Amino acid sequence: MSVMRRAPRRTTGKRPPRDPRQDVLRKLGERVRALRHERGLTQEALADSLDLSIAYVSLIERGGRNPPYTTVVALALALGVSPRDICE
Numbered sequence: 001m002s003v004m005r006r007a008p009r010r011t012t013g014k015r016p017p018r019d020p021r022q023d024v025l026r027k028l029g030e031r032v033r034a035l036r037h038e039r040g041l042t043q044e045a046l047a048d049s050l051d052l053s054i055a056y057v058s059l060i061e062r063g064g065r066n067p068p069y070t071t072v073v074a075l076a077l078a079l080g081v082s083p084r085d086i087c088e
Contacts, residue, residue, distance in 0.1 A: 026063030028072075031086055033061040035079040049078045 036046055047057045052071075059065040060075075067075070076083040 021066070022063060025066055028087060029061040029063040031088065032075055032079070035081060035086065036061075039079060046075075046078060050074050
């Protein structure tokens, strides 16, 4: 019995369109990380103060998660800034 094999896909060199929301999430994460560093906090300390996992805080900082509004507000309060400041 012969096995049919598929030919490898050819790529056109075109990338899928970039999701603009990714840029927003990346900037939010960079801002959270910068504020956390300015305050001398570790991800663990920030996560503990918010009752979040360290992994979740890490994902937010890398732009890998879209946190709900309530989490953004809680992050801002824990970092001593307004939610507006964290979203700039």
